[in-house]
Amino acid sequence: MAPKKRKDFSCRMSFKTGRTCSTADFFASAVSEDKHLRSYVAVCESPATTVLNPFRGKPDHCRQSSRGNELMAISVYGRVVSDVDYSIIVKTASDDWNAGTDAQIKIRVSGTTGNIAETEIKGRFEKGSVDNIYFQGDDIGHVTGMEIHRNKDGSFPNWKLKKVTIKITGNVDSIFKYNDLVDANKWITLPLSCPSADYYVNNQGYCDVVESRTKENKEE
Numbered sequence: 001m002a003p004k005k006r007k008d009f010s011c012r013m014s015f016k017t018g019r020t021c022s023t024a025d026f027f028a029s030a031v032s033e034d035k036h037l038r039s040y041v042a043v044c045e046s047p048a049t050t051v052l053n054p055f056r057g058k059p060d061h062c063r064q065s066s067r068g069n070e071l072m073a074i075s076v077y078g079r080v081v082s083d084v085d086y087s088i089i090v091k092t093a094s095d096d097w098n099a100g101t102d103a104q105i106k107i108r109v110s111g112t113t114g115n116i117a118e119t120e121i122k123g124r125f126e127k128g129s130v131d132n133i134y135f136q137g138d139d140i141g142h143v144t145g146m147e148i149h150r151n152k153d154g155s156f157p158n159w160k161l162k163k164v165t166i167k168i169t170g171n172v173d174s175i176f177k178y179n180d181l182v183d184a185n186k187w188i189t190l191p192l193s194c195p196s197a198d199y200y201v202n203n204q205g206y207c208d209v210v211e212s213r214t215k216e217n218k219e220e
């Protein structure tokens with residue numbers, strides 16, 4: 001299917017009048033049928049200007065395109081978001097006879113790109129069980145946080161979660177220990193820990209090798 005035509009941007013920067021654009025005018029979605037293409041258009045004062053990328057929350061540099069003698073429009077495009085394979089290992093507690101659940105479980109994973117991968121996860125979630133779940137989602141970079149949610153569905157909706165391990169190819173395993181009952185109809189934030197003493201949670205909030213800590217301390 002052919003992509004939709006990009007929306008024309010009405011706000012322009014005139015060097016003769018010095019007119020500026022409002023914050024609301026700075027972004028226009030350029031949507032295509034490909035859900036992984038995310039882009040926007042911005043009008044800038046000069047090629048040296050940077051504009052906040054609304055998808056990543058980080059600045060992008062402007063680039064020039066000709067719009068006539070008096071006008072200079074700068075188009076900035078967001079990055080292409082690719083799918084990443086996620087492996088989620090969920091361990092249900094074994095020290096409570098009522099630890100297992102029949103409820104619907106959702107997971108929300110955040111990372112260094114600013115993206116969030118959210119999905120429903122399905123498994124046995126019985127007392128002492130270890131469930132391996134696989135799904136694809138937006139590239140979030142390095143894992144920095146995780147939230148979990150359950151509803152009140154089923155005959156036995158209560159759930160005592162032991163821990164969740166998130167595996168992404170090329171990244172250090174991210175472990176979220178809980179060992180407590182998960183409240184219903186709330187997003188519960190779990191603390192991040194690393195798989196061994198060879199790793200630590202760095203200043204960016206993700207698990208990194210210990211050798212990187214020396215470099216990080218020098219930069220501070």
